Amino acid sequence: MKLKIAVLPGDGIGPEVTDQAIKALNAIALEFDHKFSYKHADVGAIAIDNSGVPLPDETLNVCKDSDAILFGAIGDPKYDNAKGNIRPEQGLLKLRKEMGLFANIRPVKAFDALLDFSPLKKPNIKGVDISIYRELTGGIYFGKKETSEDGTYASDLCEYSVVEIERIAHLAFKSAMARSKKVTLVDKANVLDTSRLWRKTVTKLAKNYPEVSLDFLYVDNAAMQMILNPKQFDVILTENMFGDIISDEASVIGGSIGLLPSASVGDTYALFEPIHGSYPQATGQGIANPIAAILSASMLLEHFGLYDEAELVKDAVEKSLKLGITTPDLGTKHDKITTSKVGDFIADYISNPNDSNRNFSNIHLGQSTII
Numbered sequence: 001m002k003l004k005i006a007v008l009p010g011d012g013i014g015p016e017v018t019d020q021a022i023k024a025l026n027a028i029a030l031e032f033d034h035k036f037s038y039k040h041a042d043v044g045a046i047a048i049d050n051s052g053v054p055l056p057d058e059t060l061n062v063c064k065d066s067d068a069i070l071f072g073a074i075g076d077p078k079y080d081n082a083k084g085n086i087r088p089e090q091g092l093l094k095l096r097k098e099m100g101l102f103a104n105i106r107p108v109k110a111f112d113a114l115l116d117f118s119p120l121k122k123p124n125i126k127g128v129d130i131s132i133y134r135e136l137t138g139g140i141y142f143g144k145k146e147t148s149e150d151g152t153y154a155s156d157l158c159e160y161s162v163v164e165i166e167r168i169a170h171l172a173f174k175s176a177m178a179r180s181k182k183v184t185l186v187d188k189a190n191v192l193d194t195s196r197l198w199r200k201t202v203t204k205l206a207k208n209y210p211e212v213s214l215d216f217l218y219v220d221n222a223a224m225q226m227i228l229n230p231k232q233f234d235v236i237l238t239e240n241m242f243g244d245i246i247s248d249e250a251s252v253i254g255g256s257i258g259l260l261p262s263a264s265v266g267d268t269y270a271l272f273e274p275i276h277g278s279y280p281q282a283t284g285q286g287i288a289n290p291i292a293a294i295l296s297a298s299m300l301l302e303h304f305g306l307y308d309e310a311e312l313v314k315d316a317v318e319k320s321l322k323l324g325i326t327t328p329d330l331g332t333k334h335d336k337i338t339t340s341k342v343g344d345f346i347a348d349y350i351s352n353p354n355d356s357n358r359n360f361s362n363i364h365l366g367q368s369t370i371i
């Protein structure tokens with residue numbers, strides 16, 4: 001398969017983790033005879049630095065001219081109090097909106113090799129397998145915003161329409177059909193009109209999927225249940241802001257936020273990005289965990305129906321976790337396993353799944369020919 005991939009590494013650790021995802025994709029291309037071509041473009045703080053805006057037109061055009069977008073991370077504290085309200089994050093939000101990426105899919109899994117890294121109790125998290133469907137182009141993120149001139153009043157409007165709810169709900173139910181056939185709608189219907197619209201719309205739509213059971217949880221309760229008994233969840237469907245919060249919370253199950261990938265899809269385009277941020281303090285130190293970026297690349301492969309390829313990437317990731325070839329956030333068992341070495345190991349495993357233990361010792365010693 002030929003794929004044109006727009007690469008938007010972004011800020012902070014974005015570039016270094018994205019490089020590892022590309023290593024994995026290149027290894028897959030070689031093994032399976034695909035042709036992946038990459039075009040890099042700026043987004044976020046780096047784009048503000050280089051061209052004054054967080055999402056230059058040129059970047060948007062590169063994205064629209066590609067089959068998929070591989071995104072790194074966004075954000076730089078130097079813009080926290082920027083004049084004129086220009087912030088790196090606006091680049092990502094505009095990109096989501098302009099590309100129509102209305103559904104953000106965030107799989108949450110407990111890896112057996114990492115059960116000890118979660119602060120949660122092992123029996124409660126072993127086997128967790130959740131797919132979060134977060135609405136991504138509506139709600140309070142995109143409603144009218146206002147700050148009074150004297151700065152003593154501010155407002156963010158939360159809006160949803162039936163169409164916006166239905167299109168992501170269909171995706172969530174379809175996904176549930178291929179999983180454990182359960183959808184949990186997370187909302188705040190005891191308080192918010194928008195949440196009541198979500199409940200009404202989703203309840204009606206659920207009739208098209210009689211095999212799928214639907215239940216409802218208020219977001220405050222859902223936040224508690226996520227820690228108390230995450231195994232009760234299969235597919236979680238929720239609006240933009242609740243999905244943002246609940247997915248960061250869910251990352252605790254896996255042991256590190258550096259593990260969670262995501263896919264953002266619309267009718268035409270698709271973007272793949274880790275759920276973590278730009279972790280500015282770690283930039284360039286080789287300590288950023290590249291697994292979320294690499295698993296995002298695996299979601300990209302899946303999106304194009306390349307299931308064996310996606311599976312091989314996931315196998316490689318699991319192998320690295322089992323062998324402890326991990327960055328310090330996962331308490332590496334070995335010295336000096338950098339971001340890049342994790343990427344090398346994973347690419348190497350993809351090329352030689354049966355040979356990896358031997359190569360690992362080389363990588364560990366910094367002697368591998370593939371570095």
Ligand code: IPM
Pocket residue numbers: 074075089092093244275
């Ligand atoms: C995410 C991030 C973004 C969001 C930020 C960077 C705007 O936290 O993708 O979860 O809030 O959606």
Ligand code: MN
Pocket residue numbers: 244245248275
């Ligand atoms: Mn977030």
